[in-house]
Amino acid sequence: MSYDSAKAAFADLGVDTEAALNRLADIPISMHCWQGDDVVGFEQKTGSSGGGIQATGNHPGRARTPDELRADLEFSYSMIPGKHRLNLHACYLDTDQNPDRDEIEFSHFAPWVDWAKDQGLGLDFNPTFFAHAKADDNLTLSHPDQGIRDFWIEHGKRSRDIAAQMGAALGTPCVNNIWVPDGYKDTPVDRMAPRQRLENSLDAMMATPQDKAQVLDAVESKLFGIGVEACTVGSHEFYMGYAIRKGTLLCLDMGHFHPTENVADKLSSVALSVDEILLHVSRPMRWDSDHVILLDDAILQMAQELVSADLLGRTHIGLDFFDATISRTAAWVIGTRNMQKALLRALLAPWGGLKSAENNLDYTSRLVVTEEIKDLPYATVWAEFCDRMGVASGQALVSDLHRYQASVAGRG
Ligand SMILES: C[C@H](O)[C@H](O)[C@@H](O)C(=O)CO
Numbered sequence: 001m002s003y004d005s006a007k008a009a010f011a012d013l014g015v016d017t018e019a020a021l022n023r024l025a026d027i028p029i030s031m032h033c034w035q036g037d038d039v040v041g042f043e044q045k046t047g048s049s050g051g052g053i054q055a056t057g058n059h060p061g062r063a064r065t066p067d068e069l070r071a072d073l074e075f076s077y078s079m080i081p082g083k084h085r086l087n088l089h090a091c092y093l094d095t096d097q098n099p100d101r102d103e104i105e106f107s108h109f110a111p112w113v114d115w116a117k118d119q120g121l122g123l124d125f126n127p128t129f130f131a132h133a134k135a136d137d138n139l140t141l142s143h144p145d146q147g148i149r150d151f152w153i154e155h156g157k158r159s160r161d162i163a164a165q166m167g168a169a170l171g172t173p174c175v176n177n178i179w180v181p182d183g184y185k186d187t188p189v190d191r192m193a194p195r196q197r198l199e200n201s202l203d204a205m206m207a208t209p210q211d212k213a214q215v216l217d218a219v220e221s222k223l224f225g226i227g228v229e230a231c232t233v234g235s236h237e238f239y240m241g242y243a244i245r246k247g248t249l250l251c252l253d254m255g256h257f258h259p260t261e262n263v264a265d266k267l268s269s270v271a272l273s274v275d276e277i278l279l280h281v282s283r284p285m286r287w288d289s290d291h292v293i294l295l296d297d298a299i300l301q302m303a304q305e306l307v308s309a310d311l312l313g314r315t316h317i318g319l320d321f322f323d324a325t326i327s328r329t330a331a332w333v334i335g336t337r338n339m340q341k342a343l344l345r346a347l348l349a350p351w352g353g354l355k356s357a358e359n360n361l362d363y364t365s366r367l368v369v370t371e372e373i374k375d376l377p378y379a380t381v382w383a384e385f386c387d388r389m390g391v392a393s394g395q396a397l398v399s400d401l402h403r404y405q406a407s408v409a410g411r412g
């Protein structure tokens with residue numbers, strides 16, 4: 001089918017494909033650096049991720065240096081239509097020095113900033129509160145030991161400063177997202193004290209006012225993780241309350257709720273209480289398994305909510321998955337494109353008519369239309385988008401992904 005025929009099919013429903021394509025071109029997705037190297041990072045130490053998160057698999061081609069990671073990212077961005085962002089973790093510093101987490105500085109990340117400027121990318125940032133000896137108790141900002149808390153508060157402060165400098169250097173606010181693994185394997189007798197300590201530590205970390213044009217603070221909750229099955233200190237209720245009271249962004253990670261919860265349903269509720277939202281789009285399978293996102297119902301519903309509730313202007317879309325059983329670059333490309341495809345479908349829905357049917361309690365029309373539009377030629381509009389953006393689709397995409405993977409498979 002030609003794009004003109006597809007355009008006419010959507011126009012029949014009152015949908016303007018040109019407006020949808022223009023809007024999609026303006027939605028940046030923050031791609032996470034950690035898919036490229038299985039959440040290992042570039043600190044001069046050995047050890048696994050810790051904190052209950054784990055990349056599984058041993059596919060050849062893992063990036064072992066910042067240069068390799070940047071090369072993989074450059075290839076991946078060239079396969080993804082539009083201009084996007086990179087989400088960096090503090091453990092991905094690029095320096096010959098060996099600072100501990102409480103000693104990191106902007107200079108340790110300067111090569112990333114120079115590269116981002118060169119590539120026209122915005123940067124987002126995250127303090128790294130896991131994979132460190134001082135996180136081995138699965139307690140960091142909420143640890144009963146003041147010394148350990150102070151260490152992590154210092155790390156958090158420095159990360160926030162670095163994020164602000166990144167935002168200033170690149171002229172686009174850097175979202176600085178805080179996730180801590182803190183929790184208990186077995187049922188604690190005191191849930192209040194660690195939560196009070198976490199709140200105090202967060203307050204100390206974010207005590208210095210920062211320019212929102214440079215850095216946006218975000219906090220990320222979790223239901224449970226490996227090793228903290230009984231209680232997570234930074235639960236959803238904890239961070240939702242914190243974000244509302246303190247004016248931070250709230251991060252909703254799709255893998256951080258009970259598997260039967262619909263994270264898309266939370267957006268409109270949360271948006272009534274916080275100004276801005278951060279999404280970690282992920283695919284949990286039975287647990288927070290961080291599978292590569294598919295074009296499945298969960299993602300489609302998330303995109304529908306973002307468009308229908310008019311939340312795109314105050315939601316930062318980040319990704320959070322890491323699969324080491326497949327080509328890591330293909331994982332980035334497929335997952336990011338799926339997020340974009342979901343947004344495109346949502347932008348191509350006849351929201352006016354659907355909302356008016358629902359308002360009139362005409363659920364039959366709502367059902368007929370939502371089912372009928374599933375047959376519309378979305379693939380043709382997507383191919384047109386890729387074409388206009390100079391990015392491969394179909395068999396050409398498959399070949400390019402295989403060719404790049406073959407070129408990195410020999411890495412040791
Ligand atoms: C590496 C990330 O910070 C991490 O995945 C975090 O965002 C998370 O979701 C932990 O489960």
Ligand SMILES: [Mn+2]
Nearest residue numbers: 220253280320
């Ligand atoms: Mn996350």
